[in-house]
Amino acid sequence: MQNTKPHTIIGALKSAFPHTLPVMAGFMFLGTAYGVLMHSIGLGVGWTFLMSFLVFAGSMQYVAIALFAAPFNPINALAVTLMVNARHLFYGLSMLGKIKEAKKFKPYVIFTLCDEAFSILCATNPPAGVDSGWFMFFIAFLCRWYWILGSLCGAVLGPLITIDLKGLDFALTAMFVVTLLNQWSNKSNRASALIGIGCSLVCLLLFGPDSFMIPAMLLMLGVFALFSNKLTEGRMGP
């Protein structure tokens, strides 16, 4: 039971924590905004906690507010969820190899694979001597709880906030734009980023804003099927 000694756990927490600092700041902000929005449609702390604890998917939770304001239709809610969250399939595919390092925490890490946890997990490795399972667990655990605490904060403070919050939801867009800029700084990502944007724009024009996501993902897969060999030249390893 070498992996459950206290110093193993604390060592993993210490090395995981700094990687999650930007997420802490971002999630306290976006989570609070979410809690405030939930409060503004009359849903209180309990529902906000359930959403952030069980769903833990920022953009979907915002979309869910529209579903809560529509007539009861759980099958439609499921379909919308699958479409909005279909990008998780791409994250899963990107993590197939890496996830083995999570060891016994594999299910928990997959359960917590949001945009931000994904971008940390696929780009970082634990320092030498630190258990990779506990390291990945803490990155996932911290991300989830920043979000939960942030949204609870908003749910509680919601009644006190009287400033005009119109446009606050743009924070999500800003977050993805910045993530894209960070990926752009690595030259080998540029072609695939442009293919992602290009396929999305083409499908947006063809299928309209409500149903372009799935065609865009299929088109991307098609383009990658044709050119993946060339696009990953020299990056595949042995």
Add this chain to the structure above:
Amino acid sequence: MTILAGWPLFITLLFIALGTMLTRFLPFWIFPAHRPIPIFVRRLQLLLPSAAIGLLVVYCLRGINVFTGSRGLPELIAIAAIVLLHRLFKNTLLSIAGGTAVYMLLVQLVF
């Protein structure tokens, strides 16, 4: 506006949670650890992260109509501000907060 309450709300919430979990677990069920990963899927692991974020940015901006209303100008200006901030300071949170502030000011005061 009528908001769901009680069981209908809880069931809707549960379906959203299940749908989200399904999208997260499915790839790992289709390609279990004990089987070798096909070469195309291994290549996708290098290409999909940035393509997926590109898709997300377009998804966030999908509601813009360039012919009516504010014609997407607040979004365009805010994104320009984000790019500028990020080039200058390379601070993820500052770029997000700054871009959001610019956008909020534009939609509340200008457009």
